[in-house]
Amino acid sequence: MNSFFETHIWPMRGRLYRLVYLWIKDQSLAEDALQNVFEKTVERQKELQSHPNLMGWMVKSLKNEVLMHHRKNHRLEGIENMKEPAVIEPDALESAESHRLIFDLVDGLPEKQREIFQLREVEEMSYEEIATQMEISLDQVKVNLHRARKTLREKLINQGITR
Numbered sequence: 001m002n003s004f005f006e007t008h009i010w011p012m013r014g015r016l017y018r019l020v021y022l023w024i025k026d027q028s029l030a031e032d033a034l035q036n037v038f039e040k041t042v043e044r045q046k047e048l049q050s051h052p053n054l055m056g057w058m059v060k061s062l063k064n065e066v067l068m069h070h071r072k073n074h075r076l077e078g079i080e081n082m083k084e085p086a087v088i089e090p091d092a093l094e095s096a097e098s099h100r101l102i103f104d105l106v107d108g109l110p111e112k113q114r115e116i117f118q119l120r121e122v123e124e125m126s127y128e129e130i131a132t133q134m135e136i137s138l139d140q141v142k143v144n145l146h147r148a149r150k151t152l153r154e155k156l157i158n159q160g161i162t163r
Contacts, residue, residue, distance in 0.1 A: 033065040056133040113148035
């Protein structure tokens with residue numbers, strides 16, 4: 001018989017890690033933040049068993065964990081101003097530059113648009129899943145995603161990368 005943690009929380013680890021890594025772009029900090037949130041879920045698992053939006057609770061807890069870490073270490077410049085991740089593709093310089101540019105452009109989006117864009121494009125979540133997780137309406141998801149895509153498209157056109 002599997003525990004609540006093994007059944008409901010553990011399967012989210014990949015998606016949660018990718019989100020926290022996109023926010024802080026530091027592997028060890030991302031792992032530490034995720035571990036701390038996992039500890040909290042184990043401590044509060046009876047309460048969380050009846051939670052209507054478990055993924056949303058996990059994402060909020062991760063955000064809070066990252067913010068607490070930055071406050072504690074006097075690194076209040078903001079999550080979006082952290083160093084970008086090292087590119088793993090040393091052979092493909094053009095691809096690395098493209099990834100760097102896209103990361104920079106996405107990082108420049110307003111927080112809500114950036115988060116919705118990442119959930120949809122990186123995590124491949126449905127509009128309904130995003131609305132449920134973020135506790136916003138389906139229309140807000142669509143509007144923010146449209147605005148994020150439009151902004152990114154305009155910036156790419158302005159930089160002469162695409163038409």
